Amino acid sequence: MKSLEFSLSRIKSHIPSRSRSAYLCSRLFYKSVPESLRNGIVASLGQSWPCVCPACGDRVPRFSPLPEFYVRDLELHGSDLLGTDFETLNSAAYQCPHCGATDRDRLYALYLASRLPAAASEQPNFAMLDIAPSVPLSAFIRNKFRIHYRTADRFMKNVDDRIDITSMGCYPDGSFDAFICSHVLEHIDDDRKAMSELFRVLKPGGWGIAMAPICLALDKIREDFTKTSEAERIKYFGQGDHVRVYSRNGFMQRLESVGFNVRQVRPQDLKCEHIERYGLSPKSVLYIVEKPVVAPAPARRVSQTPRYDGTKLAILGGTPRFSEKLHVGRPNLGDKARLMQRFEEILDRRWLTNDGPMVREFEKQIIGITGAKHCISMCNATVALEIAIRALELRGEVILPSYTFVATAHALQWQEITPVFADIDPNTLNIDPSCIDRLVTPRTTGIIGVHVWGRPCDTDAIEQRGRKYGLKVMFDAAHAFGCSHHGRMIGNFGQCEVFSFHATKFLNSFEGGAIVTNNDTLAEKIRWMRNFGFSDYDRVDYLGINGKMTEVCAAMGLTSLESMDDIIHLNHENYRSYRGALASIPGITPIDFNSTDKRNHHYVVVEVDDSRSTLNRDELVEVLHAENVLARKYFWPGCHRMQPYKSLFPNASLLLPNTELRAAQLMVLPTGQCVTRSDIETVCEIIKSALCHAQKVRGFLADKRTASHR
Ligand SMILES: Cc1ncc(COP(=O)(O)O)c(C=O)c1O
Secondary structure, three states: OHHHHHHHHHHHHHOOHHHHHHHHOOHHHHHHOOHHHHHHHHHHHHHHOOEEOOOOOOEEOOOEOOOHHHHHHHHHOOOOOOOOOEOOOOHHHOEOOOOOOEHHHHHHHHHHHHHOOOOOOOOOOOEEEEEOOOHHHHHHHHHHOOOEEEEEEOOOOOOOEEOEOOEOOOOOOOOEEEEEEEOOHHHOOOHHHHHHHHHHHEEEEEEEEEEOOEEOOOOOOEEOOOOOOHHHHHHHHOOOOOOEEEOHHHHHHHHHHOOOEEEEEOHHHHOOOOHHHHOOOOOOOEEEEEOOOOOOHHHOOEOOOOOOOOOOOHHHOOOOOEOOOEEOOOOOOOOHHHHHHHHHHHHHHOOOOOOOHHHHHHHHHHHHHHOOOEEEEEOOHHHHHHHHHHHOOOOOEEEEEOOOOHHHHHHHHOOOOEEEEEOEOOOOOOEOHHHHHHHOOOOEEEEEEEOHHHOOOOHHHHHHHHHHHOOEEEEEOOOOOOOEEOOEEOOOOOOEEEEEOOOOOOOOOOOOEEEEEOOHHHHHHHHHHHEOOEEEOOEEOOOOOEOOOOHHHHHHHHHHHHOHHHHHHHHHHHHHHHHHHHOOOOOEEEOOOOOOOOOOOOOEEEEEOOOOOOOOHHHHHHHHHHOOEEOEOOOOOOHHHOOOHHHHOOOHHHHOHHHHHHHOOEEEEOOOOOOOHHHHHHHHHHHHHHHHOHHHHHHHHHHHHHHHHO
16 A cells, blocks of 8 residues: 555656656556556546556556557558558557557457356357467456467467468367457468368357458458568558458458358447447447358368278268368359348339349449440340340351350250351360351351350451351350450450350359340340330330349349459469369369450369370269269250250261360369368369279279169
8 A cells, every 4th residue: 555655656746747647658657567556556546537448447548549650651662551541440549558459459358248258157168269369358358258268370479379370270170169360361371261261160150250451442352462572562451461451342252252151340339338438439340250050152161081092082982072062153142231232222212123223233334344335134144145146137047066055056946046056176165167167058147156164266267257158246155254355355246245144153143144235226126125125115116025134133243243353363263273283183184264364264174184084074073973072064965965956966966076075075163252272172182082093983983884774
């Protein structure tokens, strides 16, 4: 007591009143005065202080502002992030002068107080992982809660575990009920892998605090792995050891892409009345991620079987490597909250279809991306193909490749136009223009090229033949939205091009399609044909059909467009992972994509050349299916081997040797949001293992065939 009085009087007499509050606000005071004494001083002097730190519990006169050097650093490096708003950064009341807790830490402390079990009896064995722990928050957690609390980091001293967040093999699946991962992900090259690991180590139903620097001025994540110097990183990402800065949507979408449900919590939601007392800004946002109890697709877990010894392949009686099916074409999703908001707008407006505002906005954005003059959205690409074919007045015979999805041929046959199948170039997998010459007859009226797998056809050579023979040319661009050809966006070739926005496609509007054209008269005709041929209220000028896109589909399309760049990036990464993992295997080659043009990388297509590999495509697909990897044999068989074409043209295969060859060699592997890098590694391991044990696999498949024939 005596020493407290002495200290108080010392402070009052020796420190002038002007600097007194600064001293009591300083870290020096916190660090140099013993705790018991400090508490006494604070209790005595701090009665009237307006602020309280939720982490250390001390009253303070104010929180200190963000140190100036952060801003100076940005200024010095000419960063355009200067003056933009970072989310959850209260620069005016940044740090607790006593314990050093930042406004983020204080927000977490309040959240944890509302969510963590205070007594062990409430939830025995509650386990929490804290990555790169903040010292004041860590002290708060240890003092306040009776939980199993583990800290981990790659470089920090005094943590329980030294780990790399992208590979936390020391923690089995579902080890923790909760985690804190604050301001870590922006340092990690492969942040998706880190997120997948966080997802893996969390129990189903578990939750986490996931935070990273979010710049509110950005509409997508800014990352660029060519920026390697400290100066460049300060300039572009705000700090010398950051590899990216997130946009709000980008951050949430990336977390969702590995399977988390993401919630935004604001200080006001925490039921504490005076958030200013805690030095929190009402604009701050806490990102809470939750692992669904029933894990959705991205969370598919690879079963924890030991690495292969060959005999463990599922086809040979082992446990399937994937516990849930890994699909090709599992839909990619954009921001769910934004989509729901759009649905509400639609319902509030009661304008559900018939060229509504969402449809118009969607068409406008497609025009913006493709640079074409007109976009007429449709209910799906098959109807769009039919309408385009009719609007172009094609009849008689139309030349197209057989190596395509059957809808291209059906759109003709449905209108009693004969599809005439041309062979493909075995290198490009697209229609071989030189084959067209042999197929033109007096009945031929058009050519439909297909940009298979998003790799553009030889449009020049096809259009040149169109001119030579007086044929109309259009393209089925179902796979090629977002792609370019010789610097021009797909959507600008031929008389018109048709996109598909089916759920499995690169751009997803549930179901949907569009015709894109630069021809004004054709566009007008198509628009009328899409709506029963109505050209005005009571006037019908053409035979029409109902091909309209609904408002909800357009809302989904608009939402997908917002995450388009992210998906391209993800697809490209996946493609590169497959290429890397399969690089050394003879006869197994992912098909190439021209790197000078834009690609959506929506399909990972692998050639299995059985003159060089020990198993053929069909055998490998069987092996993969047994492991729950649903690789597809697209486009096998070619359309000419499907009905009604098989019966109409029984000898077509004689004219289609390259189609026959390539259709038997290619398989499509899973990619997109629902596939993690470790999934890809596992798929490739399965392929390698199967090829190593080809004899056993072949023997097994031969026995199976014999048994089924008995
Ligand atoms: C080449 C091609 N054309 C047309 C279509 C038909 O698209 P939609 O499902 O939108 O009718 C598809 C669908 O897979 C396709 O792959």
